[in-house]
Amino acid sequence: AxxxxxxxxxxxxxxxxxxxxxxxxxxxxxxxxxxIGIAEISHRSPxxxxxxxxxxxxxxxxxxxxxxxxxLFTQGGGSAQFAAVVLNMLARYKLLHPERAGADTPLDxxxxxSWSKKAAEEARRLTLGGHARVHVAADAxxxxxxxxxxxxxxxxxxxxxxADPALVYYCENETVDGVEFSHEEGAPxxxxxxxxxxxxEPKLLPLVADYSSxxxxxxxxxxxxxxxxxxxxxxxxxxxxxxxxxxxxxxLVDVDAAARLGALPVPTMFSWxxxxxxxxxxxxxxxxxxxxxxxxxxxxxxxxGPQYYEELNRKKALKVYAAVNDGQEKGVFKKKVKDGSxxxxxxxxxxxxxxxEKRFLDGAKERGMAGLKGHxxxxxxxISLYNAITEEQADKIVEYMNWFVAEELK
Ligand code: PLP
Numbered sequence: 001a002x003x004x005x006x007x008x009x010x011x012x013x014x015x016x017x018x019x020x021x022x023x024x025x026x027x028x029x030x031x032x033x034x035x036i037g038i039a040e041i042s043h044r045s046p047x048x049x050x051x052x053x054x055x056x057x058x059x060x061x062x063x064x065x066x067x068x069x070x071x072l073f074t075q076g077g078g079s080a081q082f083a084a085v086v087l088n089m090l091a092r093y094k095l096l097h098p099e100r101a102g103a104d105t106p107l108d109x110x111x112x113x114s115w116s117k118k119a120a121e122e123a124r125r126l127t128l129g130g131h132a133r134v135h136v137a138a139d140a141x142x143x144x145x146x147x148x149x150x151x152x153x154x155x156x157x158x159x160x161x162x163a164d165p166a167l168v169y170y171c172e173n174e175t176v177d178g179v180e181f182s183h184e185e186g187a188p189x190x191x192x193x194x195x196x197x198x199x200x201e202p203k204l205l206p207l208v209a210d211y212s213s214x215x216x217x218x219x220x221x222x223x224x225x226x227x228x229x230x231x232x233x234x235x236x237x238x239x240x241x242x243x244x245x246x247x248x249x250x251x252l253v254d255v256d257a258a259a260r261l262g263a264l265p266v267p268t269m270f271s272w273x274x275x276x277x278x279x280x281x282x283x284x285x286x287x288x289x290x291x292x293x294x295x296x297x298x299x300x301x302x303x304x305g306p307q308y309y310e311e312l313n314r315k316k317a318l319k320v321y322a323a324v325n326d327g328q329e330k331g332v333f334k335k336k337v338k339d340g341s342x343x344x345x346x347x348x349x350x351x352x353x354x355x356x357e358k359r360f361l362d363g364a365k366e367r368g369m370a371g372l373k374g375h376x377x378x379x380x381x382x383i384s385l386y387n388a389i390t391e392e393q394a395d396k397i398v399e400y401m402n403w404f405v406a407e408e409l410k
Contacts, residue, residue, distance in 0.1 A: 007393045010371025011175055011346060012213065013234040015388040020295045027291055038291045043284055052280065055294040062216065062297070062305040065246055066224050072245040072272065073280040073290060077232045078115070078212040080270070081243060082122035085167060085208045085228060087266040090132055091258035092206070092251055093166035098261050105132040106162035112140040112181075113150040113174025114377060115210060120169070131264050137161050137168065140179065150177040152338040153189035161196055167206045167227070168196060173214035175235075176375040178348035178382065179341050180214065183221055189340040193222050204250050213345050215244065216300065217387055218310035227251045228272075235345070236387045237300075238293030241286035245272065252276045300387070309387050316385045316394040317344040323401040324349045332356070332405045336380065350380040353408065357381065360404055367400055 008015040024038075031038040032047045041048055056071045065071060074080070086107065094101040107127070109120040123134050138154040141147060161168060170191060173180040182189040197203050208228045211220065215231035223229065227248050234240035252273040255266035268274055274282050300309070321342060327333030327349075334350040337343070351357040360381060364372055374380040383397060 007369045007389075007396065008371045009369060009383050009385070009389065009397065011235070011375070011382055011384045012232075013240050014236075014371075014384055014386050016239070016292065017296065017299055017388045020292065020299055023295055024292050027295075028288075031291070039288045041287065043281060043287050048287060049279075049281070051294055052285075052290060055290060055297060058294070058297040058301060059216075059244065059246075062301060063220055063223060063246075068224065068248055070245075070247050070249065070252060070272075070276045072247060072275040073285055074243050074245060074269075074275055075241065075286055076269075077234075077240070077243055078210060078230065079118075079122075081210070081230045081245070082119040083126060084270045084272070085119075085169065085230075086123045086126050086132075087264055087270055088251060088253065088255065088272050089167040089206055089208065089227070090127075091255040091263045091266060092253045093132075094258040094261050094263035095253055101132075101166075101261075101263065103130040103133060106135040106165040107132050108135050108137040108162050108165040108168040110138045110154075110159070110168070110170040111136055112138075112153060112171060113177035113179050114375070115174055115176065115212070116169065116171040117150075119171065119210065123169075126264065132166060135160075135162055135165070149336075150174060150179055151336055151341070153179060153181055153341040156188060156192050156195070159192055159195050165206060167208050169208045169210075171210040171212075173211070173343050173345050175213040175343075175346050175384075176378060176382075178337050178343045178346045180343035180345070182340060183218060187340065191221075193225065204248065206251075213386075214343075216306050216309065217313050217345060219306045233289060233293050235384075237296050239289045241289030242293055245275070247272050247276070296388075312391060313344050313385065313387070316389065316391060317342070317347070319394055319398050320347050320383055320385065320401075323398045323405075327401060327405040330405055330409060332408045333401075336378075345385055347383040347385065348374055348378070348380055356408065359408075363404060364397070364400060367396075369397055369400065 027038040031041050107123050111117050138158045140150050140154050143154050144151050181191045207226045211229050211231040213235045216236050229246040231244050233242045255271045259265040324333050324335050336348045351360045374382040
């Protein structure tokens with residue numbers, strides 16, 4: 001029964017809203033009165049194509065995506081986009097600058113955690129043959145106490161953007177390390193949009209953002225200035241299996257024309273233009289994941305969209321960080337991320353003392369709370385507070401954290 005469900009604070013795949021899960025059971029048996037289940041119906045049926053168009057319209061309306069940008073759906077997760085962004089943006093660059101494009105073409109990466117680091121590594125792999133070079137425009141580790149931990153957004157003085165890169169890449173929220181750019185206008189830990197184009201002349205910036213773990217948790221600042229924003233669905237908006245892309249029209253390029261000029265060839269499935277030309281139906285999409293995502297988005301819209309979630313998520317994060325800070329003052333917890341760089345979505349901290357982490361996890365499990373173990377690469381505790389986590393559920397873990405701290409001090 002649904003009341004036996006544990007509270008899932010896992011980082012991904014993550015909790016989905018209970019009403020959506022209940023509703024999707026109907027669709028599994030009978031999608032839109034067709035008598036056919038959603039996992040069985042043709043992706044080219046009028047019912048599904050209409051549903052997909054509605055999912056797109058829903059994202060466009062809630063995030064106020066302008067007509068300059070296409071919204072596309074694909075598979076392969078964020079990891080496939082680590083490669084796709086390089087291939088498509090290099091093809092674009094080749095078509096814009098056929099003479100200049102080559103081994104010296106910079107790909108600027110802002111490295112603030114494990115995922116942007118991984119994306120930069122993929123770019124390095126793809127350009128081993130000399131099609132471009134990766135330039136790390138800022139590395140957050142250089143600004144940590146030990147020089148090797150991702151625990152802060154770099155100071156503004158750290159950024160060294162290239163003059164005319166083929167792409168500028170950042171990860172808005174680092175899921176593993178719990179580091180996120182601030183959305184407060186003028187905050188020192190906000191993304192330095194103003195440093196990207198010092199001349200101020202109108203320019204189509206090649207700005208790429210990985211929003212996998214913060215998509216639709218709040219409005220996206222300066223969305224229209226991005227070349228591409230992408231996100232796997234499996235944290236805030238749906239099950240794993242579908243990746244959402246928001247791509248500016250000038251980045252939907254003829255990759256074969258670019259390859260003829262010497263750019264890296266692009267597999268059909270990785271070409272954004274192919275996706276756009278086929279309305280995201282070049283091949284069979286992840287129909288079931290798109291369906292559940294569509295239901296989540298409908299529910300989000302009814303509740304008030306990203307503005308509603310911004311308020312809710314702010315409250316949840318403030319409460320949980322207050323409990324972490326309190327535990328830190330009492331010597332039981334240790335917050336991992338510096339002030340001003342804390343993620344709203346993934347709260348990471350350590351539980352200090354012999355066997356204490358296990359006691360924390362076991363106690364949480366006894367109380368019906370799971371998914372709290374930190375990523376295997378960093379250890380510790382990670383509390384993920386994605387959209388589906390309610391304020392009451394956040395209160396429940398806060399209550400437990402406060403109890404745990406008191407208990408450890410006995
Ligand atoms: N980017 C971020 C910020 C992530 O959190 C993840 C996965 O957790 C990825 C990329 C990789 O995504 P996927 O597992 O969908 O390939």
